[in-house]
Amino acid sequence: MIIELQSVSKTFQMGEEMIHALDRVDLRVKKGEFIALMGPSGSGKSTLANVVGGLDVPDEGQIMVENQDIAKMRDRELSQYRNKKIGFIFQNFNLQPNLTALENVMVPLLFAKVTYNKRKQLALECLQSVGLEKRKNHKPGQLSGGERQRVCIARALANSPEIIIADEPTGNLDSKKTGEIIDLLKNLNKEKEITLIVITHDPSVAKQADRVLEIFDGKVK
Amino acid sequence: MTILAIVVGAISVTIMLSLVLAGKAAFIGTMSANGGLTQIQVSPSSEIEGEDARWGGGNEPLTDATITSIKGISYVVDVTPVHDVGFSYMQLKGESKKFRANLSGYDPATKVMTMDVAAGRPLQAGDVAKVVVGSDTLRNLGYTSHPQDLIGKTLTFVNDPESGKKNYVTYTDADVTDPPKPDEKNFGGKEDAGEIHTYEAEIIGVSTAGGNAYMDNTSLEWVRQLTTRKRWDINKENSQQWEQQWKSLEEQMKQYNNSKTKMPDTLEAQRNQLMATQPQQEIVHESDITQNGYRSILVKVDDQNNVPAVAEAIKQLKLSTTTAQDQIDEMMKMFTIVSMILGGIGLIALFVAAIGVVNTMVMATYERTREIGVMRACGATRSTVRRLFTFEAALLGFWGGVIGLAISYGLSKVGNYILNRVATAQAVPLNNLITFPWWLIGGVIAFTTIVGLLAGLYPAIRAARMNPVDALRYE
Numbered sequence: 001m002i003i004e005l006q007s008v009s010k011t012f013q014m015g016e017e018m019i020h021a022l023d024r025v026d027l028r029v030k031k032g033e034f035i036a037l038m039g040p041s042g043s044g045k046s047t048l049a050n051v052v053g054g055l056d057v058p059d060e061g062q063i064m065v066e067n068q069d070i071a072k073m074r075d076r077e078l079s080q081y082r083n084k085k086i087g088f089i090f091q092n093f094n095l096q097p098n099l100t101a102l103e104n105v106m107v108p109l110l111f112a113k114v115t116y117n118k119r120k121q122l123a124l125e126c127l128q129s130v131g132l133e134k135r136k137n138h139k140p141g142q143l144s145g146g147e148r149q150r151v152c153i154a155r156a157l158a159n160s161p162e163i164i165i166a167d168e169p170t171g172n173l174d175s176k177k178t179g180e181i182i183d184l185l186k187n188l189n190k191e192k193e194i195t196l197i198v199i200t201h202d203p204s205v206a207k208q209a210d211r212v213l214e215i216f217d218g219k220v221k
Numbered sequence: 222m223t224i225l226a227i228v229v230g231a232i233s234v235t236i237m238l239s240l241v242l243a244g245k246a247a248f249i250g251t252m253s254a255n256g257g258l259t260q261i262q263v264s265p266s267s268e269i270e271g272e273d274a275r276w277g278g279g280n281e282p283l284t285d286a287t288i289t290s291i292k293g294i295s296y297v298v299d300v301t302p303v304h305d306v307g308f309s310y311m312q313l314k315g316e317s318k319k320f321r322a323n324l325s326g327y328d329p330a331t332k333v334m335t336m337d338v339a340a341g342r343p344l345q346a347g348d349v350a351k352v353v354v355g356s357d358t359l360r361n362l363g364y365t366s367h368p369q370d371l372i373g374k375t376l377t378f379v380n381d382p383e384s385g386k387k388n389y390v391t392y393t394d395a396d397v398t399d400p401p402k403p404d405e406k407n408f409g410g411k412e413d414a415g416e417i418h419t420y421e422a423e424i425i426g427v428s429t430a431g432g433n434a435y436m437d438n439t440s441l442e443w444v445r446q447l448t449t450r451k452r453w454d455i456n457k458e459n460s461q462q463w464e465q466q467w468k469s470l471e472e473q474m475k476q477y478n479n480s481k482t483k484m485p486d487t488l489e490a491q492r493n494q495l496m497a498t499q500p501q502q503e504i505v506h507e508s509d510i511t512q513n514g515y516r517s518i519l520v521k522v523d524d525q526n527n528v529p530a531v532a533e534a535i536k537q538l539k540l541s542t543t544t545a546q547d548q549i550d551e552m553m554k555m556f557t558i559v560s561m562i563l564g565g566i567g568l569i570a571l572f573v574a575a576i577g578v579v580n581t582m583v584m585a586t587y588e589r590t591r592e593i594g595v596m597r598a599c600g601a602t603r604s605t606v607r608r609l610f611t612f613e614a615a616l617l618g619f620w621g622g623v624i625g626l627a628i629s630y631g632l633s634k635v636g637n638y639i640l641n642r643v644a645t646a647q648a649v650p651l652n653n654l655i656t657f658p659w660w661l662i663g664g665v666i667a668f669t670t671i672v673g674l675l676a677g678l679y680p681a682i683r684a685a686r687m688n689p690v691d692a693l694r695y696e
Contacts, residue, residue: 055598055689076602083600090693094595108599155599 002162002195003029003052008061008071009218010047021047022058023218031162032193034186036200036209044218045199046167052197053165054082066162083111087156087194091168093148095140101127101151102136108158126154130184146177153184163195164188170205182208224621230574231625231669232632234567238661239633241560246656248552251434252545258525260333261532262543263291263518281539282514291520294534296527301331302515304444313362314375314421320361322378324352325436326444333521336438340369341426348440352376353426356434368427378420420447448509460500467495571669574621575676582614582680586687593684594692603685610681611674618673622666630657 005027012019021044029035037045050056051063054070057078063071070081082088087108095104105123114122127133130150140148149169156164166185170178182205189196198205206212214221252258265281281287283302291300304326311322327334330346336353344353354362354371364371422439470492477484484492522531532542586593596606633656 050690053598055693079597079600079602079605081600082598088598090595094591094598094693096592096595107596111596111600111605159600 002031002066003027004062004064005052006062006064008051008058008063010044010051010056010058010060020044020218022051024061025218025220027213027220029195029197031195032189034189034196034198034208034210036198036206036212037215038200038206038212039215043215045215048215048220049165049167049197049199052163053086053088054078055088079111083108084159085162087153087158087161087164089149089152089156089164089166089169091171093140093152093172095148095151095155097140100137100139101132101143101154104140104151105155105158108155112159123154123158126157127151129157129188130154145173146180149173149177149181150184153181153188157188161194163197166196166198168199168201170200170202175204178202178205224617224624226574226577227571227618227621227669227673228625228628230567230571230672231622231665232629233570234564234668235626235629235657235661235665236632237563237567238560239629239657241556241563242656242658242661244559245553245556248556249549252549257545259522259528260545261520261522261528261535263287263520263535264516264541264543265514266539266541283516283518283540284514287514287538287540288518290538291518291535294531296523296531298521298523299332300521301328301333301519302441302510303327303517303519304441304448304510304515306444306447308378308420309381311376311378314377319379320358323437324378324439324444324447326439326441327519328441331521333519334438336426337429338426339429341372341424343426343428344438344440348425349443349446350420350422351425351439351443352422353428353438354424355428355436355438358437359427364427371424371427374424376422376424378422380418445508445510450507450509451504463495463498463500470495571672575672578614578617578673578676579679582610582677583683586610586680586684589684590687590692590695593687594689594695597687597689598693606687607681607685610684611677614677614681615670615674617677618670619666621673622669625669626657626662626665633657 005025008022008025008027009020010022012021019042023044025048027048037048039045047056051058051071052065054073057073058071061071062069065081065085068081070078073081096107099107102120102123105126106119109119109122124133124136127136130153132147132150132154135143135147140151143151149172152169153164156166164185169185170181173181185196185198186208188194196209198209200206249258263283265283285302288300288302291297306324306326308322308324310319312319327344328346329344329348334343336343338353339356341353344351354376356365359365359368359371362371422443428438470488473488474484474492477488520531520535522528528544528546532544535542593606596609601609
């Protein structure tokens with residue numbers, strides 16, 4: 001068991017209302033599992049991904065990742081956790097427009113305090129694993145949507161994470177590209193045993209997962 | 222661009238400080254012209270000591286004996302007395318325009334003055350009725366651009382009792398053919414009758430601008446001649462007895478005048494007899510220098526570093542000294558004040574720039590919100606984000622300083638070029654006055670970098686505090 005959530009809750013205040021984004025969630029994820037998270041907007045799927053990824057901290061409960069409770073971690077530890085264990089992929093890519101593909105992939109390595117030459121080398125390997133080494137010196141503006149997302153995947157792989165969390169990774173792509181990206185992610189999942197958590201609206205994507213979790217009003221089914 | 226604000230701030234601080242430095246250099250330049258830095262000006266002590274204080278007098282005059290004692294001081298190269306004479310006005314011969322006239326005389330045979338000339342030659346031993354004009358007179362006469370045309374022309378110095386300039390002592394020849402009556406003391410000779418006297422001198426040189434800009438120089442010998450009064454008087458040595466009798470008669474006459482009674486006949490007869498037997502009057506020469514001493518003494522010291530010691534030794538002789546260093550020290554105080562004010566203004570400019578930087582960087586952090594979110598998602602800690610932004614701001618400051626200095630350097634080259642052209646036209650010893658010493662360069666860059674860093678601190682802290690989740694969702 002790589003990830004274990006116990007009675008995790010998170011509430012937000014929106015004006016007068018208290019929103020229960022996560023309501024006493026219990027969850028277990030095995031190492032190397034491909035999980036799809038589905039649910040209507042505002043159901044808390046992003047929040048769930050965020051707390052598992054250490055981007056956000058729950059108000060209550062425990063999150064055990066490799067026998068460490070990340071719910072209790074302070075910023076420094078949590079940042080390290082994100083850096084080493086997690087790879088994030090976003091719907092709108094979030095690449096630095098003034099950096100090349102290679103430089104974008106090098107960013108997490110910079111925060112891991114890897115030396116320059118090593119950073120370059122590792123980043124190149126990541127680009128190779130997504131088949132984009134030929135475009136390494138191109139800036140995001142010169143790349144297609146599918147290529148951009150592949151750069152994002154390469155970036156997520158930079159520090160050899162245990163878990164990849166993808167929030168609607170194919171939301172901005174057409175069906176062909178969607179297929180390519182999901183295939184790529186599946187390969188990484190199987191070959192490198194990287195636990196994959198994908199938030200999606202797309203049933204065809206969800207179909208490819210090992211397990212589909214549905215979230216509704218902060219509760220997981 | 223934010224960097225522009227810092228560049229402008231850097232330029233203003235740099236230029237102001239270098240202008241002050243230029244001013245200092247120019248001042249020292251004028252002081253060191255004509256050997257000023259190794260000269261000491263000596264005047265009678267302004268302190269009045271002891272009994273003399275009650276009577277309000279008693280400053281020892283400067284005499285040749287004084288000169289001898291000063292010469293004996295170590296490190297003294299040579300000494301010259303200096304004496305001045307004033308006139309009602311002067312004119313270039315043949316022209317009608319009148320100018321203020323003052324002549325300062327020194328002994329060219331001594332090695333004290335090293336006069337730099339823009340045209341003609343300096344004074345030499347034996348010169349009489351020769352003048353080296355200063356740059357102020359040069360300008361008044363209208364020969365600034367062609368000083369060499371003044372050489373050989375004649376300056377006429379005029380004493381006119383009616384001219385209204387009564388503050389100058391006038392010394393003239395007595396009328397040899399008309400000795401006055403015994404009870405007429407004829408001081409000043411014909412001038413009292415309102416006659417005008419003129420003296421002519423040849424312009425042999427024009428001095429470069431500098432400490433002597435306002436002085437026209439001539440030889441001490443000529444000044445001695447000009448300040449020697451000739452008048453009719455009884456030769457006192459030959460007529461002591463007669464003088465005594467006349468004096469006692471005068472005292473007795475005074476008593477009667479005070480009580481307003483008529484003199485007795487015996488007294489009057491005595492008076493008539495004395496007048497009849499008055500010794501012959503002669504033309505008597507009274508030299509202002511012999512009676513009152515030299516106006517001042519100029520001392521030449523072998524090396525700038527020995528000046529304070531020599532000045533001290535001269536003060537021990539109960540004399541007053543002024544050195545170039547004293548004047549420089551006074552000026553330096555003023556310069557320090559001025560540079561603090563200007564530096565303060567420059568600092569304010571930089572401060573305003575810094576505020577501009579803060580503002581722009583805060584806006585930049587808004588624009589980079591998503592980027593910050595991604596950084597955090599990739600594992601950057603808050604302090605990493607803060608350090609990144611602070612470093613960027615410091616770099617901005619650094620480049621702002623470098624660019625500002627580069628532009629200032631360019632401006633200074635232009636400024637120096639202009640100054641040099643103006644200066645040579647005026648025969649002024651200024652060369653490449655605007656300089657950038659290393660400490661100015663290093664200081665400005667260090668300062669702008671720190672300003673950048675401090676300005677970036679607040680935006681950096683804001684960026685670091687951003688919630689990653691919100692940041693990633695930012696539109």
